[in-house]
Amino acid sequence: MDDAAVDDFAVDGNAIAGLLASVFGAEMTTAVGTCGSCGAVTVVAELPVYLTEIGTVVRCRSCYSVLMVFVSVRGMTCVDLMGLASLS
Amino acid sequence: MAGTAVRGRLTWQTATVGPVTDETPHVRTLSLSVPDWSGHRAGQHVDVRLTAEDGYQAEREYSIASAPGEPLAITVERLDDGEVSPYLTEEAQSGDQFEVRGPVGGYFVWEPDTGGPLLLAAGGSGVVPLRAILRHRARTRSAVPVKLLYSSRSWEDVIYSSELDLPADGVEVIYTLTRHQPRAWKGYARRVDEQMLAEVAWPAGQGPLAYVCGPTSFVESVAAGLVGLGYPAGRVKTERFGATGR
Numbered sequence: 001m002d003d004a005a006v007d008d009f010a011v012d013g014n015a016i017a018g019l020l021a022s023v024f025g026a027e028m029t030t031a032v033g034t035c036g037s038c039g040a041v042t043v044v045a046e047l048p049v050y051l052t053e054i055g056t057v058v059r060c061r062s063c064y065s066v067l068m069v070f071v072s073v074r075g076m077t078c079v080d081l082m083g084l085a086s087l088s
Numbered sequence: 089m090a091g092t093a094v095r096g097r098l099t100w101q102t103a104t105v106g107p108v109t110d111e112t113p114h115v116r117t118l119s120l121s122v123p124d125w126s127g128h129r130a131g132q133h134v135d136v137r138l139t140a141e142d143g144y145q146a147e148r149e150y151s152i153a154s155a156p157g158e159p160l161a162i163t164v165e166r167l168d169d170g171e172v173s174p175y176l177t178e179e180a181q182s183g184d185q186f187e188v189r190g191p192v193g194g195y196f197v198w199e200p201d202t203g204g205p206l207l208l209a210a211g212g213s214g215v216v217p218l219r220a221i222l223r224h225r226a227r228t229r230s231a232v233p234v235k236l237l238y239s240s241r242s243w244e245d246v247i248y249s250s251e252l253d254l255p256a257d258g259v260e261v262i263y264t265l266t267r268h269q270p271r272a273w274k275g276y277a278r279r280v281d282e283q284m285l286a287e288v289a290w291p292a293g294q295g296p297l298a299y300v301c302g303p304t305s306f307v308e309s310v311a312a313g314l315v316g317l318g319y320p321a322g323r324v325k326t327e328r329f330g331a332t333g334r
Contacts, residue, residue: 008303008304008330009304010304011329011330013195014195014328015149015327015330017132017193022097022098022189027194029193043195045325051330
């Protein structure tokens with residue numbers, strides 16, 4: 001909560017609880033993500049999230065790196081977690 | 089990183105609209121009947137999916153407005169450029185059906201044994217999950233003291249005003265009206281700032297727990313203000329719904 005990168009258009013991880021549960025099969029907003037770029041450890045609910053026409057982008061609160069990307073096409077959700085060092 | 093094991097699946101279920109309540113000119117509460125609803129916790133969400141005749145689907149996540157044990161209800165603010173909220177706030181009628189899945193979310197939830205004292209801070213329709221928490225507190229006869237600081241543009245925009253006018257014992261509601269105030273208004277008439285928080289919020293020494301929900305700029309400002317007053321960041325739960333709709 002100390003970082004200034006979050007702009008007014010970002011929602012947060014609470015807003016994708018359903019998407020995350022459908023992808024991971026479990027409640028994930030209380031999980032903790034570790035940024036693969038800066039190492040910041042943040043509960044998923046507090047991560048800035050951008051809901052766009054193309055897909056959903058989850059960023060790091062500290063360094064703003066892209067942590068997760070979700071793109072849904074014809075009922076299939078493609079998931080990119082390359083920005084995360086860990087999620088648990 | 090490696091994938092996570094799949095435990096269970098959220099499934100879409102059919103919800104039937106029950107009684108509908110207009111809360112303000114732009115905000116409506118819909119009771120929903122979902123036969124296999126598993127129950128929910130105060131502060132959780134439900135996903136709504138609408139399907140157009142041509143098959144186009146739009147999904148949105150909404151905070152649940154009712155307490156655990158009460159019929160499922162959502163309170164929706166109309167967003168002029170929304171894909172889902174105009175239908176829910178203007179067209180949906182008792183008996184209509186659409187799909188929901190949930191409950192979802194586990195972070196912005198409150199249970200009586202979570203404790204307090206509670207500071208609830210709402211910007212606009214951010215009051216919805218906080219209302220579920222207030223109702224849950226009342227239904228469980230919790231004695232946790234609560235202050236609700238509720239920021240609205242005007243008195244006409246206050247959601248649940250009749251309910252909040254008669255708060256339960258131990259609940260204090262403090263309004264700030266940021267744009268228009270009724271004549272002879274004696275309450276706050278500005279955006280929530282550190283001075284207001286210092287006057288309203290429980291002192292950090294009492295070990296308070298805060299829930300802050302609203303537009304992102306509101307949440308960032310209130311959460312930073314509370315941390316400035318000595319609230320540990322881990323005792324300030326936040327939920328941001330982006331830019332304001334109107």
